[in-house]
Amino acid sequence: MVTPKxxxxxxxxxxxxxxxxxxxxAGMSADSNIPTFRDKDGYWKNFPPFKKKNLQAQDLASPWAxxxxxxxxxxxxxxxxxxxxxxxxxAGYKIIDKWMKNHFEDAFIHTxxxxxxxxxxxxxxxxxxxxxxxxxxxQCLEICSHDFWDEETVPxxxxxxxxxxxxxxxxxxxxxxxARPHILMFGDMDYVGHPEQEKNFERFVREEVxxxxxxxxxxxxxxxxxxxxxxxxxxxxxxxxxxxxSANNIxxxxxxxxxxxxxxxxxxDELIP
Ligand SMILES: [Zn+2]
Numbered sequence: 001m002v003t004p005k006x007x008x009x010x011x012x013x014x015x016x017x018x019x020x021x022x023x024x025x026a027g028m029s030a031d032s033n034i035p036t037f038r039d040k041d042g043y044w045k046n047f048p049p050f051k052k053k054n055l056q057a058q059d060l061a062s063p064w065a066x067x068x069x070x071x072x073x074x075x076x077x078x079x080x081x082x083x084x085x086x087x088x089x090x091a092g093y094k095i096i097d098k099w100m101k102n103h104f105e106d107a108f109i110h111t112x113x114x115x116x117x118x119x120x121x122x123x124x125x126x127x128x129x130x131x132x133x134x135x136x137x138x139q140c141l142e143i144c145s146h147d148f149w150d151e152e153t154v155p156x157x158x159x160x161x162x163x164x165x166x167x168x169x170x171x172x173x174x175x176x177x178x179a180r181p182h183i184l185m186f187g188d189m190d191y192v193g194h195p196e197q198e199k200n201f202e203r204f205v206r207e208e209v210x211x212x213x214x215x216x217x218x219x220x221x222x223x224x225x226x227x228x229x230x231x232x233x234x235x236x237x238x239x240x241x242x243x244x245x246s247a248n249n250i251x252x253x254x255x256x257x258x259x260x261x262x263x264x265x266x267x268x269d270e271l272i273p
Pocket of ligand 1: 140141142143144145172173174175176177
């Protein structure tokens with residue numbers, strides 16, 4: 001149960017903070033109907049052709065799949081692009097954006113999500129690192145260079161939903177090889193990264209961070225939990241927002257809000273002038 005007292009305590013921290021880091025993960029997106037693929041049954045239900053071949057999400061989201069099962073690999077990302085395009089960022093994104101612009105002296109988003117929803121909610125482009133990349137950018141599958149580029153066309157590939165096979169793949173403008181998402185996939189040594197976002201993030205965390213807000217992290221991908229823990233050990237205050245109690249095992253935030261991200265931000269925003 002989330003008591004009004006916890007919300008009040010969190011709002012007080014937010015009100016007093018000057019430099020704030022948002023650490024957003026799958027649970028943030030899930031409230032906008034972006035599937036997390038953690039629940040195997042839900043995943044299989046969406047993709048029966050993959051079930052037949054026993055291709056799991058982490059198999060398809062890999063350079064291996066782009067080299068060996070290209071039609072399926074692109075189909076998986078095409079489906080995700082179409083789904084992200086159909087849905088919209090929930091109110092929590094707008095609230096983060098508003099606080100960043102009006103409330104804090106300085107703030108930054110470190111997200112493991114690849115749906116681009118923070119940027120779609122107009123968060124400043126120099127105040128975010130999409131640490132696992134973005135489905136709205138592409139890079140060369142053959143890495144002929146370290147370039148990446150924006151590609152927001154929907155649909156991008158031709159998608160045969162029944163067989164979950166794509167065709168008409170995008171290609172690299174330089175060498176004309178097939179292009180792939182600019183996303184850090186599983187077992188991925190080919191992801192070219194985003195040096196500008198990386199530099200901006202390093203610059204932000206070099207100075208003291210008053211408060212970190214960890215949102216919707218999962219034990220499956222604990223990148224943000226460990227970053228939160230590291231900051232906490234440096235003296236940063238920590239708020240953790242997650243409906244799942246066990247999501248506080250790593251970071252052990254003093255203020256744990258057991259709510260969905262959308263609801264937590266809406267309740268907190270009522271207390272932020
Ligand atoms: Zn190329």
